[in-house]
């Protein structure tokens with residue numbers, strides 16, 4: 001913890017790269033932990049249910065799973081989200097690059113957030129392009145339809161879909177500028193997102209994760225623990 005505090009004190013261009021583990025302390029399950037969605041029993045795998053093909057071929061099933069497991073509008077930012085927002089306000093953190101779609105960083109007050117996999121907070125009619133909020137989508141039943149009759153799709157990147165080009169470019173440019181990169185709450189197994197860490201050219205790479213990851217051996221500092229608990233101890 002002393003080393004982490006020192007690195008944060010000495011850095012002025014921190015970038016945080018996070019995944020589903022950042023939101024587990026807010027009550028949203030991740031995918032690959034012991035109590036994650038991938039260990040729960042489904043007849044079809046979550047990867048299939050969250051794929052582009054499944055969205056169009058089994059739209060009703062998709063929305064049942066999506067509302068049940070991913071929408072999570074009840075969730076509140078935890079200590080990790082709050083500390084990162086504080087670091088940005090103090091001018092020490094350049095941006096957050098996240099694989100999460102829950103919008104909790106913005107809810108905590110963070111302004112510069114690159115959401116590699118999109119967000120549940122934006123939804124678009126595939127026919128007329130009208131935008132809907134997450135609350136509007138949550139208020140619908142079954143398959144959400146626009147007034148024009150078109151299908152409403154959440155602006156989340158499903159398996160089999162490409163990442164948004166501008167978001168990718170912004171995330172890479174920011175990571176390249178960082179002097180300290182903190183990677184946390186991610187198994188680093190979902191590509192291309194996990195590969196973004198390789199754009200880091202700065203001085204110190206820190207990993208905070210409950211379980212070991214493929215990146216552990218390349219880091220200057222590895223803390224195996226809960227990211228909210230760990231970041232809450234940092235003085236800004």
Ligand code: NAD
Pocket residue numbers: 018019020021022023024025028029030031032033036098099100101102103117184185186187188189190208209210211212225226227228
């Ligand atoms: P993952 O489920 O593959 O891995 C999560 C990692 O976080 C695990 O290694 C686990 O050990 C660690 N972890 C769990 N709780 C933690 C905590 N409190 N502190 C520190 N570490 C913790 O997640 P991933 O690598 O992000 O990949 C899953 C994909 O699914 C991503 O695209 C992700 O965005 C998406 N997803 C998003 C949400 C969300 O928006 N909240 C939830 C589930 C999945």
